[in-house]
Amino acid sequence: MTEQASFSLRGRNPDVLTCIANLSNDEVFTPPEFANRMLDTLAEAWASSHDGANLWADKTVRFLDPCTKSGVFLREIASHLVKGLADEMPDLQARVDHILTRQVFGIGITHLTSLLARRSVYCSKQANGAHSVAKGFDSEAGNIWFERVEHVWVNGKCTFCGASQSALDRGEELETHAYAFIHTNDIKARVSELFGDDMQFDVIIGNPPYQLADGGYGTSAAPIYQLFVEQALELEPRYAVFVTPSRWMAGGKGLDKYRQRMLSDKRMRQIVDYPKLYEGFPGVKIRGGISYFLWDRDYQGPCTVQTIWDGQPTGPAVARYLDSYDILIRRNEAVPILEKVRAKEEPTLDARVSSRKPFGLATNFKGKPTKAGLKKPIQLFENQRTGWIERTTIAVNSAWIDEWKVLMTAVQGTSAAVETKFLSKPIIAEPGTACTETYLVAGHFDDETEAINYAKYLRTRFVRFLVSLRKATQHATRDVYAFVPDLPLNQEWTDAKLYKRYGLTKDEIAFIESQVAEHDSELFDEAVPDEAENE
Template sequence: MSGQATFALRGRNPDVLTCIANLSNDEVFTPPEFANRMLDTLAEAWEAGNGGANIWADSRVRFLDPCTKSGVFLREITSRLTKGLAQEIPDLPARVDHILTRQVFGIGITHLTSLLARRSVYCSKHANGKHSIARSFRSDDGNIWFKRMEHTWQDGKCVYCGASQKTLDRGEGLETHAYAFIHTDDIMARVTELFGGDMQFDVIIGNPPYQLDDGGYGTSAAPIYQLFVEKALALDPRYAVFVTPSRWMAGGKGLDKYRERMLSDRRMRRIVDYPKLYEGFPGVKIRGGISYFLWDREHNGPCEIQTIWDGKPTGPAVARYLDAYDVLVRRNEAVPILEKIRAKGEPTLDRRVSSQKPFGLRTFFHGKPDPKNIKNPVKLFGSQKVSYVKRSDIPTNVEWIDKWKVLMTRVQGTSAAIETKFLSKPIIAAPGTACTESYLVAGHFDSEDEAKNYATYLRTRFVRFLVSLRKSTQDAPKHVYAFVPDLPLDQEWTDAKLYKRYGLTQDEIAFIESQVAEHDRELFDEAAPDDDE
């Protein structure tokens, strides 16, 4: 078979990398189509920053995927370079050998994925095997490196990635998930150790593991993708292109410092955001959606934000400074609305809303099913049921017990691809009540009228729209209320009044109402002390 035929076969359908299943939601394979969108963005930036030059026609550019899984990025880069370098290196085998030995490099995240990546890139699990399309490698690995790494344990956790020693300190037959790229204090020395010599990469691109599979699941699992991004930027490439979950933009466990760094980095040149569940990676549930960014070492200015919804841009990309707020406002259409609201300088609801465990009680805490034999009982709102406890069972904020309160569930959202409510219906809790951490106390008041007006306010589309700008998952802690004005409660607020108060245009109103659905007719749940006796 000729060398030409080897590459022609790649046009056959289906592409195997569109067919393989993800190993887990932590280590998600990038679809080839999505990888090529990222490469198109890279090529456009390279052309703009290099006098119209074609990155795929440059035989000196070095690419690194520091978290390669299927090898899709390296494969597609190799394919593009093979076409782009045809004039400079006319002989196909020599051209391919040059690309694979001098230009594309990867670090496998597991033994299995390193074999898969080599098969994708070299057409052989051994870079120097008889079926490999490379000709100059002497090692089995070629430029796709993998060796088993061990965690560095201290006080039961890995000092580099936070992995649990109890879960991942295990035998040689099992994967450690100690990823080489992030388990080092000196990333420059690590790259030299892996690939030798003075190895400076022009482009670092990848789709890192999202969270550590060490026994923490769902929202309790610690993210890890930010560690790959930070190490990549420390290598000072010309460009970095990464796809990650979008939770970092507004929340995420342990991501505050990372978010602050990314929002303040004027080298962020472009973000392409896919907020709709399942859209970026079909079939993979990543709450809050996914996005990819282009970091440009030579850029110093605003970042272009582009939102993709149902496969199409929601509008033109808009250049704006990311640190205008403490979170990234993802939708460009929302920014002028938010600016009008913040221009009034009003206090915001995050000062009023309680922290987690408003009364110091965990979700699993329950009292007795009825108030019998309890002197001066307190009605307790808990997970999916109401019970009764003694006042002495309430460890904190006991002064709130005899106030009128508005309660909001801490978790709101479904598995649907589109969230439209953003907050649950408020519960008005009369004096003599408390709650577990299943709820937040959104506010406490001296009068029932104030509580009712506040609950009505929280139900408006206006409020829930502002919450949506900070809410990236089902979790709705107090910080999601930080854009919501804390208004006087001497009147009942409606959307019409609020739109008028802030001078919103018809287009702005239409955008809010396209994003946020009305609640049903029942205004709120009222909960008097003796309702269910």
């Protein structure tokens, strides 16, 4: 073998792995450049913990990608090792055989991706084929394993991943998307079964599938990437490096326990966050952005957090303990602002804001276009319109009907790459009104003046900035208000008053105003706005 022949795919221009289309927004191929950023972070951590040693010059380190798609991580790892081991193992063929048979392992997520990964790593879809760069394999699969795995259905859902039986129990001719790494109660036994009893991985790295249809309303889906991370940590590698959606940091269905675990784990050594839509993975729409983390089994301490925006760090990386709050504060610049607000120990608005369906009516509920013929009509704020219903229709929170109310849309966001408003403009609903699930009742009052002051407060940049810290997606549910102080409403609150109240510096004010745009001059919404696009 010649140096030029080895890993020939890597040397082509353009790199084939930069040109292939993603399987979906849930099974995203990692761009080679992004994979190498993750590997650079890993190599730096290895050197820091090993007296400056070069990870890529160590022939004993074993790597696993448990969710292999394009094979990019394995290919790039192998490429680094080929260079790093050149002095110790000068014979290129012997070096390549050692790396591919003893150091680099993967588990394909589908039959197709296993073939693609083998083509990327071995330069042949058969690891033992005539064109394979490896000469030490007896099997076609080599060290990139794939076999069909079935879901375990109970009451219409998979007991391992929560997938919907109606969506994925569809015959042998189609992929099951029952990923082997997470469809087991004993991951150590599964790995021993696949790769041998003595297999202990030093590094587990990957970009797992993000979610699967769970049988809920419409396009409802449950996240599954956290299951891959949890299984990887059960294997106790020296390092784990994963890229996932960032919504786990502040929200996400079924992610509360995972978030608590990750924030309290002092072995989390580094997080690199890409909050801007499309920046981490160009062309892939992942609400809330993406991030990768480095977990270090032998580390105990604060986690270094770095935000990347338009390709550049937003400031110096900051080491901090992630469990200071119940969610991860993504921007380092926001932490001292929040600390000043929380220092006053004031009650917060999540206790005032209603839960979903404040009057028990779903988003698709429609009233009559006029109140003609209704005995006791009340006006109903609906999805994209107003209607009229009988008062007796309201069985939940009926006492609020005759109060002044401030309504906020339960979904707020746009298709833009950068969110700058975070909350809709408030709607002041007078007595004799109710709303569907499209809205939350952010507050209800006996007095119109208090309602107006409250609506003005919700319009401030200060409030919307605090909301932004907890709002990972378009959903603006009650919990996103949990950092916002519930202040007396006997006065009108402005940003200037609020900045002064909490002693914010010029730099802190400038940061808030760089993140949050002013609403337009119309004080409140009078017409019902279009509901924002769903997840």
